[in-house]
Each structure stands twice: as C-alpha cells, then as structure tokens.
Amino acid sequence: xxxxxxxxxxxxxxxxxxxxxxxxxxxxxxxxxxxxxxxxxxxxxxxxxxxxxxxxxxxxxxxxxxxxxxxxxxxxxxxxxxxxxxxxxxxxxxxxxxxxxxxxxxxxxxxxxxxxxxxxxxxxxxxxxxxxxxxxxxxxxxxxxxxxxxxxxxxxxxxxxxxxxxxxxxxxxxxxxxxxxxxxxxxxxxxxxxxxxxxxxxxxxxxxxxxxxxxxxxxxxxxxxxxxxxxxxxxxxxxxxxxxxxxxxxxxxxxxxxxxxxxxxxxxxxxxxxxxxxxxxxxxxxxxxxxxxxxxxxxxxxxxxxxxxxxxxxxxxxxxxxxxxxxxxxxxxxxxxxxxxxxxxxxxxxxxxxxxxxxxxxxxxxxxxxxxxxxxxxxxxxxxxxxxxxxxxxxxxxxxxxxxxxxxxxxxxxxxxxxxxxxxxxxxxxxxxxxxxxxxxxxxxxxxxxxxxxxxxxxxxxxxxxxxxxxxxxxxxxxxxxxxxxxxxxxxxxxxxxxxxxxxxxxxxxxxxxxxxxxxxxxxxxxxxxxxxxxxxxxxxxxxxxxxxxxxxxxxxxxxxxxxxxxxxxxxxxxxxxxxxxxxxxxxxxxxxxxxxxxxxxxxxxxxxxxxxxxxxxxxxxxxxxxxxxxxxxxxxxxxxxxxxxxxxxxxxxxxxxxxxxxx
Amino acid sequence: xxxxxxxxxxxxxxxxxxxxxxxxxxxxxxxxxxxxxxxxxxxxxxxxxxxxxxxxxxxxxxxxxxxxxxxxxxxxxxxxxxxxxxxxxxxxxxxxxxxxxxxxxxxxxxxxxxxxxxxxxxxxxxxxxxxxxxxxxxxxxxxxxxxxxxxxxxxxxxxxxxxxxxxxxxxxxxxxxxxxxxxxxxxxxxxxxxxxxxxxxxxxxxxxxxxxxxxxxxxxxxxxxxxxxxxxxxxxxxxxxxxxxxxxxxxxxxxxxxxxxxxxxxxxxxxxxxxxxxxxxxxxxxxxxxxxxxxxxxxxxxxxxxxxxxxxxxxxxxxx
Numbered sequence: 004x005x006x007x008x009x010x011x012x013x014x015x016x017x018x019x020x021x022x023x024x025x026x027x028x029x030x031x032x033x034x035x036x037x038x039x040x041x042x043x044x045x046x047x048x049x050x051x052x053x054x055x056x057x058x059x060x061x062x063x064x065x066x067x068x069x070x071x072x073x074x075x076x077x078x079x080x081x082x083x084x085x086x087x088x089x090x091x092x093x094x095x096x097x098x099x100x101x102x103x104x105x106x107x108x109x110x111x112x113x114x115x116x117x118x119x120x121x122x123x124x125x126x127x128x129x130x131x132x133x134x135x136x137x138x139x140x141x142x143x144x145x146x147x148x149x150x151x152x153x154x155x156x157x158x159x160x161x162x163x164x165x166x167x168x169x170x171x172x173x174x175x176x177x178x179x180x181x182x183x184x185x186x187x188x189x190x191x192x193x194x195x196x197x198x199x200x201x202x203x204x205x206x207x208x209x210x211x212x213x214x215x216x217x218x219x220x221x222x223x224x225x226x227x228x229x230x231x232x233x234x235x236x237x238x239x240x241x242x243x244x245x246x247x248x249x250x251x252x253x254x255x256x257x258x259x260x261x262x263x264x265x266x267x268x269x270x271x272x273x274x275x276x277x278x279x280x281x282x283x284x285x286x287x288x289x290x291x292x293x294x295x296x297x298x299x300x301x302x303x304x305x306x307x308x309x310x311x312x313x314x315x316x317x318x319x320x321x322x323x324x325x326x327x328x329x330x331x332x333x334x335x336x337x338x339x340x341x342x343x344x345x346x347x348x349x350x351x352x353x354x355x356x357x358x359x360x361x362x363x364x365x366x367x368x369x370x371x372x373x374x375x376x377x378x379x380x381x382x383x384x385x386x387x388x389x390x391x392x393x394x395x396x397x398x399x400x401x402x403x404x405x406x407x408x409x410x411x412x413x414x415x416x417x418x419x420x421x422x423x424x425x426x427x428x429x430x431x432x433x434x435x436x437x438x439x440x441x442x443x444x445x446x447x448x449x450x451x452x453x454x455x456x457x458x459x460x461x462x463x464x465x466x467x468x469x470x471x472x473x474x475x476x477x478x479x480x481x482x483x484x485x486x487x488x489x490x491x492x493x494x495x496x497x498x499x500x501x502x503x504x505x506x507x508x509x510x511x512x513x514x515x516x517x518x519x520x521x522x523x524x525x526x527x528x529x530x531x532x533x534x535x536x537x538x539x540x541x542x543x544x545x546x547x548x549x550x551x552x553x554x555x556x557x558x559x560x561x562x563x564x565x566x567x568x569x570x571x572x573x574x575x576x577x578x579x580x581x582x583x584x585x586x587x588x589x590x591x592x593x594x595x596x597x598x599x600x601x602x603x604x605x606x607x608x609x610x611x612x613x614x615x616x617x618x619x620x621x622x623x624x625x626x627x628x629x630x631x632x633x634x635x636x637x638x639x640x641x642x643x644x645x646x647x648x649x650x651x652x653x654x655x656x657x658x659x660x661x662x663x664x665x666x667x
Numbered sequence: 668x669x670x671x672x673x674x675x676x677x678x679x680x681x682x683x684x685x686x687x688x689x690x691x692x693x694x695x696x697x698x699x700x701x702x703x704x705x706x707x708x709x710x711x712x713x714x715x716x717x718x719x720x721x722x723x724x725x726x727x728x729x730x731x732x733x734x735x736x737x738x739x740x741x742x743x744x745x746x747x748x749x750x751x752x753x754x755x756x757x758x759x760x761x762x763x764x765x766x767x768x769x770x771x772x773x774x775x776x777x778x779x780x781x782x783x784x785x786x787x788x789x790x791x792x793x794x795x796x797x798x799x800x801x802x803x804x805x806x807x808x809x810x811x812x813x814x815x816x817x818x819x820x821x822x823x824x825x826x827x828x829x830x831x832x833x834x835x836x837x838x839x840x841x842x843x844x845x846x847x848x849x850x851x852x853x854x855x856x857x858x859x860x861x862x863x864x865x866x867x868x869x870x871x872x873x874x875x876x877x878x879x880x881x882x883x884x885x886x887x888x889x890x891x892x893x894x895x896x897x898x899x900x901x902x903x904x905x906x907x908x909x910x911x912x913x914x915x916x917x918x919x920x921x922x923x924x925x926x927x928x929x930x931x932x933x934x935x936x937x938x939x940x941x942x943x944x945x946x947x948x949x950x951x952x953x954x955x956x957x958x959x960x961x962x963x964x965x966x967x968x969x970x971x972x973x974x975x976x977x978x979x980x981x982x983x984x985x986x987x
Contacts, residue, residue: 122713122840126720129743133724133736140735148739156746159839163792164805178838182753186745193741194734203730330732532734569748576752576759577703606698 036151356441364412371437714841784811792837860946
C-alpha cells in the first residue's frame, strides 16, 4: 500500500488560537437554536439525527477534544446529501436547500477547532435563522429567531475576550441581549423606511405549501382536520359595533351544488345571474382580514349585498377574488341578514338543485317520499320533519364518527347515526332534493370568538361549518342548519368544544380564553409587521403631509433618520463622565484659565507648587492666587469631603479670577 | 517574525509617501490618553464578509416580501453597527500611563512593562501589537493593567521603542479600532561585556591579606562559645532554641578594590574598552568587590552595590 493518506486538514494558520470550551459551547447552542427553528419543516428523522450528532460532538469535544477524523466527516456529508435528495428529489429549492444548509451547519461543528471556523459558522447560522422565517413568519417564530441571535452574538463575543477567569454561562447572555435591545430603535426605523420592492427582483417562489382551509369540495373526513385546527382563519371588525348574534354568524364561502354520491362539489360554470331579488332592510358593514388561503374564495357574512373591490360575486352569492390570496387579505363587505333570494327560481337552476345521483340512498328517498306524502305540498313542513328526525332520531354529534360504507347517505341516516356538520348538511340536502325541494350545501365558518379587547371577531379554522340552503316558494333560498338540530351548542359554541362536552372543563376553557385573548397580539403582528408592504409604506407619511412616499423620499428619510440615530449613539460613545468631584472640576476650570495664560500644570506638580509658580508668573494676580491656593488646600485636604458653602465661595472666586490685568 | 508580506511593503511605502497617515508617528510624552482624534476604526475581514451576508439577507427578505426576515436583518445590522461604537469606546479614554524597563545588556532581550489604565469603565479585549507579537489584556474598571513584553536589543545606548499599536476587535470581531503609540520614552541598553579578557591591574602585597575581618553583614548563626561578645548574641532567635545562638559577622578577607580606568586600557578602540570595562564592572559587582571607574568624562568613586553598578553601566552605555 502506498502512503495514501486522506489529508483534509483545515488550512488555518497554526498560530490561530484553538477554540476554548466556552466558545464552543456557545457555538453549539447557536446551532441547536438553528436546528430548532427549522425543526417545524425538516423531516423529523433529519432533525433527530442532526440533534444527536450535535449532542455527541459537544460531548466529545468536552471529554477528549480530539479533532474528528475526515473518515467520519466525509461519509456524513455524503449521507446528508443523499438523504436530502432521496427525500426532496433535489438539492435546490427552498425546502431541500434549507435542510442542506442546516445539515451542513451542524456537520461544520465536527471540524470547528479554531476561532475562524466558529466565526464563519456563526455568520451562516444567522443566515440560516433568517431563512427559517421564509417558512413561518408568525410572531412566535420571529421571536424565537430573534432570541437565537443572543447565543450567536454571545459566541462571537466570547471569541474576542481574553478570558482568564471562568464565568457563568448566564453572564454571557446579558451583554448580547442588551446590545440587541439597544439596537431595536435603529432596526425599527430601518424596517419602516427600507424601500419595499413593488415587484420581486427575481422569481419569488410561489408558496405551494398546503395549508388547511376550506376547499371547494366536501368529502367525508375532509373537515375533521379543519375542525381540530386552532389557527386563525379570519378576523372580522364590524362597523359601529353592529354585529349579528352568535347564531346568526354564518360566513359563506362555497356553495356546493353537485353531489356524486360521495362528495359535494361546486359543479358547472356560474349560472345566469338573477339580480334584483335581494331586499336589504338591515345592513351590516364589516371588514374581514383573511389569513392567506392560497385560494380565491372570500368568506362573507350571510348574505352579501355587493362584492368588495377587486372581487366578483356569482349568482349564488359566492364571492371570489380576482387573484389567489397568498397573503393576509383585507376586504370590506356589506351584508344583510334579511334577504329574499331567487324568489323566481329559473328552471335551469331548479334542475340543478334537485339533481341526485342514481343508486344512492334508496331508503332515504323512500323516507323523503313518505314525508312528502304526509305533508303534501308544504315544503317547510317537510324540512321540519327532517330536522325533527335529526333531533329525535338518536343522532349524535361527534368529530370521530364510525366509518361509512358505500352508500353514505343511507349508512348515516339508518346505520351509524353519528357525525358532524358535514354529514348532517350532506344528508339533509339529499333528503330535501329527494323530496323535490331545491337544496344546496353551503360551507364556510360559523361562530367565532369575540375579542372584546380588540373589538373584533376571531374566526378559527375550527369554526368551519357546513349547512344547507333550501328554496321555499315565496321565500327564496332559506338557510337550514341541520347540525343545530342535533346539537344546538354547535351553533352557540365552537365546533371542537361542542364535540367533546367532557373536555370542556375549567382548565380547557381557561386556556382557550387565554389563547383567544392573545390573538390580538397575533393580529397586531399580522397587520403591523407581516402586512406592511410597499403600498402601506407609501401611506406611512400621510400624517406628515407626504401623500405618496416614493422610493427617493423613503431613502432620504431612511438615510436621515439612521444618521440621526447613529449620531445619538455616537454622542453616547463620545460621552465620558468627567472624573472627580465638584472641587476637581472647579480646579480644572482654574487650570485651563491659567493654561491660557501660559502656565500649564505639569503632571507631577502638586497644587501648592503650581499656585506658587503661577503667582510668580503673574505678579499682578499674586494675592488672588494665594487666596485661591489657601482655599483650595483647605477644601481639598481639610476634610474628607469639601463642605458645600466654602466650595461655592471657592468656585465663585475661580469664576471671578482673570489673568488679565484688571483696570480699575 | 513573519516575512514581510507585499501588503506590509505597500503600507510601509504609503506611510513614507503620505505623511498624513503618519502624523502620530511623532514621539509623544507619557502619559498618552487615547482620544477620538487618534482612534481609527475599520471593519475586519469578518466584518466585511458579515456585511455582505447581511446585504444578501436584506435583499432576499425584500424580494420575498418577508417582513419578519427583514426586521431580523435590520436588527442584526443595527447590532453590528452598534458594535463599532462599542469598539471605539473600548479605546476611548484609555491612558497609557508609565513605561518601565529592566536593565539589559546589548544582545539580550530587554523586558518592558507598560501600564494601561482606565478612569471609568472596564475595558475588555484590549490588544497591544509590537512588531509581530500581540498581547491581550483586560483593563479593570477604574484600574490599571500591566502589559509586559520583551524587545530584542542590539546596541548599547538609548533604544527607542518601536511604534506600537493598541487595538481591539471587541465585542463582535467585526470592527477593529486602533491607535498608534509611539511613546517618547527610550529605554537604556547596557553595553555588552566582552566574553573574556585580562583581569584589571591590581596592586599587590597588601599586609593584611587573608586576615578574617569583621564585616557588617550577617554571615551565619552558630552556637555560643565562651568568649563571644555579648552584643553578638541573637537574643530573639536564641529564645526559640535550647542554647544561645551567636551572630557570626565574620567575613572572608575582602577582595581588593578595583580602580578601573579608561586610560589604563591601551591599544584598543573605544568599543572594546567599553566592553572590557563592562566585563570588569560585572565581575566586580558579582563578586561583591568595590570598584571605582574613571571615564574620559567622569569619575565614579569607590563604592559597591546595585546603585553604583547601574550608575557606572549607564555612563558606559552613554559613552559616545
């Protein structure tokens, strides 16, 4: 074997100091923070493995501290790359790229032996921390990343200090924390005035991340995820505090017409519009701040009068935005809780609202026919009969219903008897159609939490709901909520808590209250920070009379303001408290007066000698100087602390003293 | 010493050409107080790299319209900018008080210590660069710290200190603040004694040679023998022993005084004479002899001890 040796020694000059334990600890801590900030989107096994490597390396350097062999490092890197490619299919892009960066940062620790390695690691750790915010820019994530900067700065700081005495690790964090806190004003100012790009410089990745939310189809089990998801869906502010009561808070999103036996969907193209049937007698105007849905539909309160700007409204009064809403969107709508819609139902619409798939629900059809036979032509009575069935037929509300067989309608109505809004809305609409009543399924949100602190209604994803609208002769479309018949609490309380009455204990309620109250902070964050875009930046200076702040003006303000803040900081840096007490200061004033006359006190000169020399140099002021000398000596050496009254006299004399010849 | 890199050569040339760069090369008396007029700050290589990284983060955050990342970039940028002021404050108001040097003969390194003091807050991460060496220090609040280093010497006489640089990269290593120090405080280097040579001329045949003499210095303690003078008894020490102890003040015969004279050395140039005289003085000082020194420009009467030694060596060192 020839002398082949793998030599991948770091090319750092041998003079570079080796990292000490404390610095290495802080670097490890920073990397742990980076790993934690990315943990939400990394595959769990990668997080776990990297965490274990981090811990092992930390322990290894503490105990024996030998450098890690390249035979271990190289395969690990190869493993990292191959596993990322295997998981994501590529190494480029946001997700694999950040996974790769985090992995490399952790593996970099294996060869961090010198101060330079540590500095490079910390710099890229800062970068990785920022990139974590590309995935999640909620307040919690941002706060975590900001806190992670503390060990990063502490690590940089510990690399600089000539350490001789061991310090407590908690002491390392105080100074960086203070540093960050002090730089908040400048950072905030820069944040406000850095000109935002109105269009991205290069292709910003489309956010293809799947978020839970309402979808334009309703399949069994689809809503279960939603109903247990506590993230905010939207926030509603009502003008003038005019707000519908809780049982009236139905926010419509999708209207589903088509049923294929399994799932409900929107169906074909929009139908002929039938305007002029809405009779608004009482209107509610409100503003909705909708979290990013990556969809186009805009939930609105039942029933919208007109679409908001940049949106259109179809005949069934679903409102869709012109563009996909990838960011938090705010829109104003006016709705009317009292309405008459489609009083004259066109035949084409009626057909669509009655269409049912064949071979589904024969028992349900028979039941509907029996109701029809019993009630005659009274559609309202048929609907009430259906509601009565749900109320008294042994049905129960649960988020974990028994699975349904092939015939979903009959299985539910005559078999399992348990389900949630989706099952009830679906089967109710089916029964109505079977009985010859035009009906459709509507999905959206119902309820919400009233945040009295922020005066807005918080609607969570868990408030998602499905109900029915049936068409009654002379009244048009009327909302029927069959779930309310089974479990009135669903309409009066939130979905998840209605499903689990046993868990609705004091503790759970208390926690939910706290979370609901905290939502105001989240809303503030979303509105003030995340939603602060180029448009709102331009309006920033409106109170100061600048109508449209363009990039030039913003840059000017940015530069001016940053200069001002830096000047303040500079003043702090240049400021040095004068040492000594009041007597010293007075004496210094006298010295500078004499220095102007050419009598400079030498470093080694005592006061008595100095006064004597001054008196010799200025014979005209001899008496005054002797007087000052006496007073000074008495003040300085007569007591520990110069008494105030003679001190005042002395400083008066100093003020009067002049080296010029006094003309009398 | 590292070999002079091209960069250093360019810097040296620039300093020769541009006097404004070197305006603080003039010697100045101690104490030196560092003020804003003489503190310079530039980013370190790491600082430049970090700034580039911050720029990338800023542009990325703007491009993706990610305000949280933008805010964090601003925060980090503001903290980095603030670290520049902190670096400045480490040096601002620092006082280089006194400079002391040990005695050293030419050819041997001379040990120099420098007092750095702060009148207000504590300063961390202060470094002193002399030539290629860097010393680190921490100045306590309202206190002083002493930096010690050695300088190589070559010739006797006054050695002007090389220009020193006091610098810091505290707190984050992104900025380096520095100030040049060239204290007007030369240190004295004694002449190098010759390696070997003849002993000085010594008058011979003194009568009382070898006779024990009572000296003034305590030589040893021994047991009391009858006949010892009472005033030689070490009463206090004897109290702790069984017997009496007597201070033995006897000393061996003193060596003869050396009368060293410039003119007594003939046929040598002045450097060799100085080297020879230095060797004699060294020998005399080490063996506890008394000596006198006659130089062309002065005469040091017979004496012994450190003070006499330093006085004579100083005179030798400063011979023209």
